[in-house]
Amino acid sequence: MKQEGKDIDTILERYPEEPRYLIALLQDVQAEYNYISEENLKLICEHLGVPMTQAWAVATFYKSFSLEPRGEHEIKVCLGTACHLKGSQRLVENLSRELGIQPEETTPDLKFTLDTVNCLGACALSPVAVIDDEYHSRVTSRELKRTIQKLAAE
Numbered sequence: 001m002k003q004e005g006k007d008i009d010t011i012l013e014r015y016p017e018e019p020r021y022l023i024a025l026l027q028d029v030q031a032e033y034n035y036i037s038e039e040n041l042k043l044i045c046e047h048l049g050v051p052m053t054q055a056w057a058v059a060t061f062y063k064s065f066s067l068e069p070r071g072e073h074e075i076k077v078c079l080g081t082a083c084h085l086k087g088s089q090r091l092v093e094n095l096s097r098e099l100g101i102q103p104e105e106t107t108p109d110l111k112f113t114l115d116t117v118n119c120l121g122a123c124a125l126s127p128v129a130v131i132d133d134e135y136h137s138r139v140t141s142r143e144l145k146r147t148i149q150k151l152a153a154e
């Protein structure tokens with residue numbers, strides 16, 4: 001993850017100063033910094049001539065945008081019905097304890113973000129968790145803990 005504001009000018013320069021590039025610019029800034037800071041949102045609005053309220057509405061509407069810093073590693077635990085029945089709530093509780101954060105939070109060192117989702121489309125393999133886009137099926141707290149310890153040591 002890059003330092004805040006480091007390359008924002010380079011990203012802004014890729015787009016003409018027209019409001020229709022709002023989503024594309026938000027996507028690029030999200031990809032670069034892993035979130036969209038208030039300061040960067042303001043710079044995007046100034047560049048495109050878009051009101052802050054409009055940019056805020058778009059950034060909060062799409063789940064792919066985050067206005068809070070995200071962790072380097074994203075952990076998603078499924079709490080859909082099939083996974084819930086297989087004890088996924090317990091997985092979340094154990095992860096929360098292990099990481100010292102609640103669901104939807106990021107560790108202070110910006111290493112991990114813990115999220116919960118409603119279904120990952122792999123119900124037959126429940127309980128399911130996804131860490132950095134890698135599926136962990138019929139996963140146990142022990143396996144998740146091992147994976148996190150490995151990532152934390154990198």
Ligand code: FES
Pocket residue numbers: 078079080081082083084118119120121122123124126128
């Ligand atoms: S309920 Fe968890 S993958 Fe569908």
